[in-house]
Amino acid sequence: MLANDALRDYLLTRRSVGLAFLKEPGPDAEQLRTLLTIATRVPDHGKLSPWRLVIYAGDARQDVGDRLAAIVRKRNPAIDEQSLEQERQRFLPAPLTIGVISTARPHPKIPEFEQVLSAGNVAFNIVHAANALGFAADWVTRWFTFDTEAAAMLGARPEEQFVGFVHIGTPTAIIPDRPRPDLESVVSTWTPPENG
Structure with missing residues (x-):
């Protein structure tokens, strides 16, 4: 396989762009369709496809926000209007959001953790695909990823778990890069244990 300098340069400079x-x-x-095709080309031991995708676009984005605000208001009737408005804006202004759901299940050969990792790879491939098509993306979780009622409203079935939501659109700003980890602090070379 030939070296791909453009891909290397992209991977060295890829950066999330906030909602x-x-x-x-x-x-x-x-x-x-191209984006979704790229998204689902991930490591998947056993060919289980242990994930599903939910698309939120058009008027559904505002509807999601209204429903999130209603859940929050129901739990906290005294909540202020500014906080409710924040919930209403959760999937705006990005024109597209894709929810990634892990459908990991017990399997005799493939650990559930490995299946969840496959779903995480789908989410990150969505980010890469969005960038490859000339857009920008932001993979987030937020409270509703882990909240049973909100996750069900957003499309998760019982026993499923969102791994996050990827917001996609045309960037309006060039976001400066953030500090990246010093490799010496996160990389080590394995050596046999002295007493092993």
Whole structure:
């Protein structure tokens, strides 16, 4: 396989773009199909496809926000309007959000953890695919990822778990890179234990 300098340079400079900096346009139908095809080309031991994707676009984005706000208000009737508005804006202004759900189940040969990792790879491949198509993306979790009622409203079935939501759109700003870890602090070379 030949070296791919463009891909290397992309991977060395890839950066998330926060939801507030994503706007129209988003992917069209053909681009979305390509994006989803790329997203699902991930390591998947046993060919289980232990994940599902849920698309939130158009008016559904505001509907999601209204429903999240209703859940929050029900639990805290005294909540202030500014906090409710924050919930209403959860999937705005990005024109597209894709929820990634882990459908990991007990399996005689493939640990559930490995299946969850496959779902995480789908989420990150969505980020890469969005960038490859000229958009920007932000993979987030937030409270509703882990909340049973909110997750069900967003499309998770019983025994399923979101691994996150990827917001996608056209970037409105160039986001400066953040500090990255010093390799010496996170990489080591294994050596046999002295008493092993």
